[in-house]
Amino acid sequence: MPTLFVEHVPKDLYEGLRARAKRNRRSMAAEIIAMMEENIPTRKTLKIRRDISRRLAKLRAQPSPGRGPFPSAEQMIREDRAR
Numbered sequence: 599m600p601t602l603f604v605e606h607v608p609k610d611l612y613e614g615l616r617a618r619a620k621r622n623r624r625s626m627a628a629e630i631i632a633m634m635e636e637n638i639p640t641r642k643t644l645k646i647r648r649d650i651s652r653r654l655a656k657l658r659a660q661p662s663p664g665r666g667p668f669p670s671a672e673q674m675i676r677e678d679r680a681r
Contacts, residue, residue: 607615619629639647669677 615626615629619626622629622632624632
């Protein structure tokens with residue numbers, strides 16, 4: 599597994615990370631990995647997103663369904679007034 603070293607982390611950022619790790623009951627390394635997993639998409643995730651985007655584009659390109667058997671709001675108001 600690759601190793602990542604980070605130097606010159608600002609103190610306030612370091613303290614925030616430390617507090618977050620403590621709240622989540624993790625080591626700082628585990629907290630950083632969890633944050634990276636949440637925020638950095640993998641190739642698999644990007645592929646899934648592209649597939650979803652393509653499907654949505656196809657759905658948007660389809661004509662909207664007809665009005666159906668329901669009367670328009672205007673017709674319903676006129677019928678209601680006639681009663």
